[in-house]
Amino acid sequence: MLADFYNVLAEAPTFAEDYTANRAKYATTPAALRGFEHLQEVFEAGYLNRDFGVALFEDGMRMVATGEGAHYPMLTFGIGTLKQNHPEHLDDVGFFAQPGTDPERNGLTVWMPAALYVPADTPHAEEAVAFLNFVASPEGCRIMMEAVGASGPYLIRGCDLPEDVPQAVRDMMPYFEEDGRTAPALEFLSPVKGPALEQITVEVGSGIRDAASAAALYDQDVEKQARQLGLPNW
Template identity: 45%
Template sequence: MSARSLTTRLLAIGGATVLIGGLAACSSGGSADTGSSGGKTTITYLVDNAEATGVTAKALITAFEKANPEITVKLDTKPQGTDGDNLVKTRLSTGEMADVFNYNSGSLMQALNPDNTLVDLSKESWAKDVDPQFTKVVSTDKGMYGAPFGTSFGGAVLYNKKVYAKLGLSVPTTWAEFISNSEKIKDAGIAPIIQTYGDTWTSQLFVLADFGNITAQQKNWATQYTKHKESYAKQPALAGFQHLQEGKDKDLYNKDYASATQANGLKMLADGTGAQYPMLTNAISAIQQDSPDAVNDIGAFALPAANADDTNLTIWEPNGLYIPKTTTGDKLTAAKKFIAFANSSGGCKVQNDTGTPGGPYVISTCTLPDSVPPMIDDLQKYLDEKKASPALEFLSPIKGPNLEKICVQVGSGITSAAKGADQYDEDVVQQAQQLGLKGW
């Protein structure tokens, strides 16, 4: 499964937890509008057509137009996935892009050739309030091109706090402590580490969520990986595959790991028959829906590294809002106002009212409502302490299609960690070559 497919699939868990916009809609305009009618300026806002986030797009426009009666915003939609990516690139290249559009941050944004196609937003008043980790994934050396929309979410270990309290356990900060906790949980007759290979994509978390720890040890690893000068076959990246193997070798997984689904795993976590589940934190919305009485019992911690100093939370950053360079004059002024509103108290209220946050916001002007699960506070601490890093997919375009299958084999004891890492290094070669990356 591709990085995009993984993220898209996760957004469907229990409702949209990262607000990436969309309403099956509306108009088909771009910046070809005259932009003004009866003294009003008209702009177009392009989002994807995901129904789950459609309410947010419509509510944002309604609130903005109420606060800015001189501006009309028309909603346009694009397909999700590769078709949507191609449409964005085509409209940018032909000068027909909407005045504001909602799109991925990270490597997919970089593929838009932003220095030549997008408006630099680094001088806008809200830019200083954005978390540096998000700024990194919407910027080049020449400018910052995106504003955040929605919340981040983490790749972490969800854990049952009641089980931890009963057994006198503390949140681990090293891998050795994590294994020690897991063995004590096993001795108590509880499944220590939940794995759910019935949904094969969930097998990837030991590898994907370890990336924050990789960057803590080697800051430029993603850049070197993109240049084919780093690989998963050696440390520090090999550790994720080794974790998968160690969990199996020490019999720390639930007995039905091969057939259990993510829904089964979350239920185990909620009822305390399983204690720890490497998972994306936006899964808390499914627990809210299916086991609401257990929400306050669920905490989260970063997947531990070998050394505590290297233990970082891996973050999936929210989408960005962008303006194409073809938007000029009154339309540019209006587009900037729209983006500023999205990140104001009014825009943040819309986001809080129409979605379930799966993690912290990445701009200080947006605050989470009091009703969010306490697990979100666990994630916020890593951001506050500068112990969080973007997932690899935000820093490199390379992700092979067979990672989940390889992880299932390693986690099932069919393939060794070293062999699985070698297989994954081979898996990415074709994609890197198709992208035309140097060194491949």
């Protein structure tokens, strides 16, 4: 549902601003509602493994690695787990962006690299900024890549991926090479994200609740978050 956001933006380019300003809703924006509908379709089509209700992240990675399962909707950060638990199957697992309804416009929803912060009133601002500069330098980037492995391209100029990246990362690269084939996930464009999204999507994906009522419920859930943040217009 979150990974469908490229397709939401393709159809409703101002959704993020409208959503933050309390003008657009999941339940009433067809492009946004589709993410919930896909979850319902997957359940109704019977594509899920029998014990999906208790399958955890590592089970999902195991199943795509060993061929027990065909698809697992997951970000490429899962590659780290794949590398650790099933190194022999690292190149057996590929990656593609979640398809939308329009075959002409296919693109990837992207989660941004982690950010580092420094408290504004720290007595050691200089040292902290120097460290941040190091982390964001090609050298710091290379050290991190060696330690944890790459799960996608970096935002640091001069920090290129090596030739021997896992297959899933290689599959991901074409999206970044063309303009307009990536979009950030909603959480990088809007501060509004409800705390019960996980439970609501589990309900839809388990056939407990239908997509339309889930979207409406989620719209209600985010109200708390927006009010707690003191956003205008909520």
